[in-house]
Amino acid sequence: MIALFTDFGLAGPYTGQVVAVLQQNAPNVPVVSLFADAPTARPKPATYLLAAYAAWFSAGTVLLCVVDPGVGGERRAVVVEADGRLYVGPDNGLFDIVMRRAAGSRLWDITWQPGPLTPSFHGRDLFAPVAARLANGGPIESLAKPAGDLSASRNWPDDLAEIVYIDHYGNAMTGLRGTIVPPEARLVAAGHSLAFARTFSAVPAGAAFWYVNSNGLVEIAANGARADAVLQLAIGSEIAIEV
Amino acid sequence: MIALFTDFGLAGPYTGQVVAVLQQNAPNVPVVSLFADAPTARPKPATYLLAAYAAWFSAGTVLLCVVDPGVGGERRAVVVEADGRLYVGPDNGLFDIVMRRAAGSRLWDITWQPGPLTPSFHGRDLFAPVAARLANGGPIESLAKPAGDLSASRNWPDDLAEIVYIDHYGNAMTGLRGTIVPPEARLVAAGHSLAFARTFSAVPAGAAFWYVNSNGLVEIAANGARADAVLQLAIGSEIAIEV
């Protein structure tokens, strides 16, 4: 299976063209769009989101990951193997947290070259063909060469106390794993202090709370309302933990 | 075929994870997303929308239906067979109108249990695996046990004189079937009195009207404009019929 993690959107041409390339190069491999609205051009929140959601997929999955504000510039194009999953995309921090949390990981620089490579759409022209070849079982050595480390030391924390994603319901995911925040802790977001609840129906209508979402991230929600609107949250909003 | 009727949105992780589960459990069954923007957390308008659109699918279709504000609480998880189609989802009113209109219907309580079941995402962890097994032809008796009735008598009307959905163009669907409203009737919505027209091009540019949409629901539209903006309509807006 190939899973897409991008900031391309679904309605416009980008995801469709990428899927067309995958379909032509790996016709028997199913493709699912995991996120088409990852944080636009922001690898820092995106890496925490990716690390939480990629772990849900079984080993052998190829994750095509494109949040790539530096496309066409100098940033490297890489393949990461981490805990049996393969990641294809830009080296701009997007894979930092996946690699840091993996029991084992390896890094390659992509050497495969497409025919035409437009400077603004490496997702379609470079990363998708490489992902398709990997999903077909093509040997990674024919596509990339071993590399030592990611290009920079970004010093990002193990968990990010910020909002990293606002979902369709207005729920605000943080970059904090639920395992590091005790249920008795309160979260302070935009001046509001929030208690833990296990489910939406456990709090009064309209009330905001925090819980651990279905992929293990601490998430701020409101019962029957949009937490992002009620609490004025956006990607990048800082969160404090009060134990 | 499996058809999805949810309030999950498409761009974020929910639909993608559900599709991944379906793909893994029923790899040869095509999946289509019918609605990913069903009325958020509102089973009442959703049941009228579902009843109108499900009828378009052929017998044998499995409809995975998740508009589920009570997820993680006490509401039952059910399978409905109605007119040869199978529906999987929560017992919160979402299937009331489908069952009421069916020539024949049966109800089961889901007994199948997943490995991990997160309290906030039964769509992925419970309903999708059951839907996939049914679509594979798995016997329903291995997944669910016969049940008598839906859990509550909600006393919802046979047709709902409210807006139940605003589409991509700003057209406002009602919960009224076209068969019960004569063409000479006027609809009153947000203080505007609207006449029937057969097609958009039959009225002047900018004019609002009502017609019977391609799935049999009475719908309010405007030629070359968004009816929801022109008339200030939202899901839940009440409609009066003047004959």
Added chain:
Amino acid sequence: MIALFTDFGLAGPYTGQVVAVLQQNAPNVPVVSLFADAPTARPKPATYLLAAYAAWFSAGTVLLCVVDPGVGGERRAVVVEADGRLYVGPDNGLFDIVMRRAAGSRLWDITWQPGPLTPSFHGRDLFAPVAARLANGGPIESLAKPAGDLSASRNWPDDLAEIVYIDHYGNAMTGLRGTIVPPEARLVAAGHSLAFARTFSAVPAGAAFWYVNSNGLVEIAANGARADAVLQLAIGSEIAIEV
């Protein structure tokens, strides 16, 4: 492969129903959504967008194209063959630029008739079944009859100096091909004069510029910002070229 070019949106019922029809009639043909947010009900900008993006697909692709404000009225339903690709949709200008630019093209009027044909959804009831049959290799003569010309002479220019699409990032595509605008030219949009840059990372953060996008259209963008918001651009905004 069947590629969809529509203004249907993805989340609501329209694309899903069309995909269901394609799946039932051409189960082995992959379907990709190229645009589900083509300019709503506006064939003029849409034809420049379609011509640029359709050219990216290989010969043999069937493009199902529905931007159809006159649905249910008198406009013809056609099949176009242009440079080895097949296009199915309404004759309202949507195919004008594709045909004008093709080395060779042919036109047919659709004669195939569905069972039920709702007046508001020819995409599902008429165009999708025809597209599926063509994708299956069905002879076009069984579906349509040769026609002379498109129904009207619309006198649209070879390239359109207007915004024809705003993408997910806020980038504004024009109807101008990059091959006709020299890199030293400046574009004037909504009172702003913009220089060429090759990539986003070549200009300062927040700065607006123009470039040639991955499908050959002149596009206005801003580094790390939404060009549509910064420059107040919308579909139809006029562009001037200063050489």
